[in-house]
């Protein structure tokens with residue numbers, strides 16, 4: 100097994116580099132396919148949809164989204180599609196004008212939960228959530244454009260767009276940036292690509308080779324020392 104880090108990652112490996120060792124903690128029982136962890140790590144499905152995926156981060160509706168996202172490529176597409184596109188929020192934000200910067204930092208967006216249970220509520224956070232201890236980017240260019248994580252609305256209205264026309268402009272800028280300023284990776288078979296989900300947003304090109312198989316992992320930060 101080989102693993103790759105995006106080229107802008109920290110000079111030393113992130114704490115989850117032991118993913119194949121003892122620090123990769125698998126909870127007992129079956130792996131849920133939707134809900135994200137508050138700690139530990141979880142395999143959360145095999146993204147099999149062949150469609151283009153617009154820029155997004157994982158689980159933006161969680162109060163603290165998973166820190167790292169890992170993709171393990173089992174069978175890669177041979178059609179030229181299925182590339183993973185990665186973009187650094189720090190570089191992206193520098194490309195925005197003052198109005199979009201303000202929108203991204205100051206205006207809360209309701210990010211629905213992925214989880215299908217009655218008490219699952221999302222969070223209201225700005226696209227760039229700055230806290231003293233960390234900065235987290237939440238991105239779903241589809242949500243900003245149509246008000247949902249999938250394109251269910253043919254004609255989104257101003258009411259459905261959580262940040263209005265400015266949010267749509269932000270979503271379009273994210274699409275442009277990931278295509279022109281992002282890093283494009285075709286993950287080799289039997290390799291793992293891992294990145295910081297609080298800092299990087301990602302997209303994926305569509306593909307026609309349906310033999311493609313990747314497994315996605317959400318990886319939380321290690322629990323503080325002394326936590327049972």
Ligand SMILES: [Fe+2]
Pocket residue numbers: 155156157301
């Ligand atoms: Fe994703």
